[in-house]
Amino acid sequence: MEYKKGEIIGIEPLTLAETASALYIDYYQEEEIQRLIKAARESAEDYCNIDFVQKTYSIFANRMPYIFECEKYPLKEITAAEAYTVYGQIDITADFEIISGNGILYKNNISVGELRGYDNYKLTVTVGLDSVSDRVKEAMLWYCYNTYHKIEVGEWLPQFRNLLSDIRRRSA
16 A cells, blocks of 8 residues: 655644744744644654644545555545546545554445455545644654754664653654
């Protein structure tokens, strides 16, 4: 399965004001601080394997299993499911549901032959947290501070990872 990130539909966990305050600066260019916030969030997301802001993803597959685990976490909603054939597109959103954890279940009781009769599938899902913990914000601010002030990565990266280690969803 292939995952393609769509648009961010939530708000960034850090505000411009709190980030500028943590950087100990009075004047700043908004775009520069927004880039720092985005980079910090994306680094934390990559390290933890958790989406810290709500966003959409499209999942593409040639074959659709009856049950599978969504790689993006946490899974909030299946907003659309489409099957494609040489004759066109079919909306099959009602045939899918979220099950325990991050699982997706194809719940239609048709035969395996019919399910695999489609050429391709596309599921659109919403993932991400509604809010983040203070510890995640602290890690993100730590990233912003050290990046902005051009501190050597080797000096601060271990502390960044340590702040996030208790929520990480993959092994080191």
